[in-house]
C-alpha cells in the first residue's frame with residue numbers, strides 16, 4: 001500500500017498543477033490537504049474513526065481546516081468525499097483553492113471551513129459507500145420514523161447487481177432494467193435507483209438503519225466550528241453527473257426561496273435552476289447531507305449545492321453496480337487480478353485518470369469556490 005509521500009505544497013497564489021492537487025489515494029490526500037491548509041494559516045482538526053481503519057491498518061480520519069476567525073458570522077463550508085472515492089475530485093478542488101491568493105485574504109467577518117473526506121472509509125477502501133455500505137447522501141433521515149418506501153427498487157433489486165461480472169451477467173441485468181424502463185419510463189427508473197432505499201443493506205443507494213459515524217461527526221464538526229455562523233454557503237463536491245469534466249449543480253434549497261436565489265446569483269441561474277441530472281427528472285432524493293447541514297444549523301440560513309463533475313454520463317450506472325458487485329459478490333471466484341482491474345475501472349468511472357478531466361475539475365473547482373465566497377460576502 002501507500003508509503004509516506006513527500007508533500008510539496010504549491011506556491012501560494014498559483015493554480016497548482018493537477019498532479020499537485022489530485023492525490024494518489026486517501027492517505028496521500030490527507031497529507032497534502034493538511035500541508036496546504038497549514039501553509040495558509042488554517043487551523044486543522046482531525047476526527048478519528050473509533051474502530052475502522054484503512055486497508056493497511058492506519059487510522060481513518062476526517063480532517064477539518066478552518067481559515068479565518070472562529071466567530072465569523074459568514075461561513076463558506078466545503079465538503080469532500082461524501083461518496084468515498086469521489087473524494088479525490090473534491091479534495092483536489094479544496095487543495096487547489098487553498099493554494100490561491102484568496103485563501104490568504106478572506107472578506108471581513110467570513111471564515112472557510114473545509115471538511116476533507118467526510119466518508120474516509122469509502123475513499124480509503126475505494127468504494128462510494130460507508131463501512132456499512134450506506135450511501136451517506138441518503139443517511140440524513142429521521143431513523144426513528146418509518147422509512148420512505150421505494151416500491152420500484154423492490155422490483156429491481158434482485159436484478160440490478162449480476163451474480164457474475166461477465167458480459168452475459170451484465171446483459172441480463174441490463175435487460176431487467178430495460179424492461180422496467182419500458183413499462184414505467186426513464187424518469188421512474190432513475191428515481192428507483194437514485195432516490196434511496198432503506199430495505200436492502202447489500203443494495204444500491206442504501207440509506208442505512210441508523211446514523212452513520214460520518215453523519216454524527218458532521219453534526220459535531222458543525223457545532224464546534226460554525227457556532228457563530230448565521231449565513232452559510234455550502235458546496236458538497238461530487239462526481240458522476242454532467243458533461244465530461246464540467247460542473248453540474250444540484251441546489252437543494254426550497255423552490256423560490258431566498259437561499260435558492262442566492263445560489264443562483266453566485267453561479268448563474270441557468271446552471272442552478274431547473275436542472276435535470278442525466279437529462280431526466282430530478283429524483284426524490286432522501287436523506288441528503290444538505291438536509292443534515294440545515295438540520296444541524298437550526299435558525300441559520302444555508303444556501304448552496306451539490307456540485308458534480310461529469311464523467312461517463314449515464315454509463316456511471318454500471319459503475320454503481322460494479323461497486324456493489326466488488327463488495328459483495330466478487331469473492332465467490334477469488335480472482336484478485338480481475339478484481340484489481342475492475343476496481344481501477346470503478347475509480348476511473350468517478351475520478352478519471354485523464355489529465356484533461358483533472359485540469360478541468362481543478363480550474364472549475366477553484367472558480368466555483370471563488371464565486372461562492374464572493375457571493376457570500378455580499379449576501
Ligand SMILES: [Zn+2]
Nearest residue numbers: 083086238239
Ligand atoms: Zn456523489
